[in-house]
Amino acid sequence: MNNIKGFTIGLLAGCALMLAMPTMAATVKKKTYTLTEADYPIEVNGLKYANAQLPILNYKGSTYVPLRAVGDLLGASVEWSAALKKVEIRGDGSSVQNNAYRNIKVSGQGGHYTVTGEGRVFEAVMSYAVEDGHNYLLEQNVQLDEGAPAWSPFQLNIVIPAKHIPSNGTLMLELFEYSAKDGTKINILSVPLETFAP
Template sequence: MKKTTVLVTMLLVLAIFPTLQVHGKNIISEVHGEPQHQFFRNVKVKGQGGEYVVKGEARPVTGSFYYVVEDGHRIFVKETKVVSKKAYPAWTKFKVNIKIPKRLLPDNGTVTMFFYEKAKQSDDMIHVVPIVLEEFY
């Protein structure tokens, strides 16, 4: 429950502030009107109905990053670690396949994937980026 609360809080913070700063540096900036994250970029989602392919580029400071998939009420994919081929400042491509059984998908809601790193000292979530996989109405 604590992780879900943290994820929802981070989503709200990201929605409210167009730029965020970590150690005095913007981690989200605008490029051609689109938000660009300094640790994850070019993230694209393909798929629907519980089957998704998520591709993008990452440059995690720690050499690895994590993701979780949820809808604000339920976690569909528990925290999963991805070891990057390269570390900051180099970008490396990634591809993640997500499969959620159709019976678990919400009737009304948004399935969201959160990419993030963990702070070395505290294990706190940092550099959080929400990615909408699918909206259900």
């Protein structure tokens, strides 16, 4: 009887150990990946991704960009659902936006542009610049009616002198704000104003 009892206890202990081992192995063993910072740009529909704090990374020839940044470039919202424990991406790609700027619309041509949208920026100070692919042609700050977390509408009337319009290239508007922590540019959103060809 003692032999049967000992055998049964040993069998149960062995089964419990066999069931626990895969679970322990799954929680202990994690794969490590070595990523390098990419030395090439990412553009989506002519919009360049740039964020020094969340850089573009490369792993074995594949490019990795923060998911929210890709959503911003595509005009999609990227949210973490704590209840469902998953990332949810929604959008049709028809608008360009990020955490600080949304509903951006551009009209005009030949150096005269009107840009409208909404900003949600710290202390209601939004910043913008226009560049020709090589140099900044102007950089300005604008005081909005309300600061974050509220969305505040804005309208920019941008004039680029004829002598600064590129004969071949794209004038890009860069919307951003300066970090209250360290003064770096954050929430950068690049929007094409006009493309010129010879």
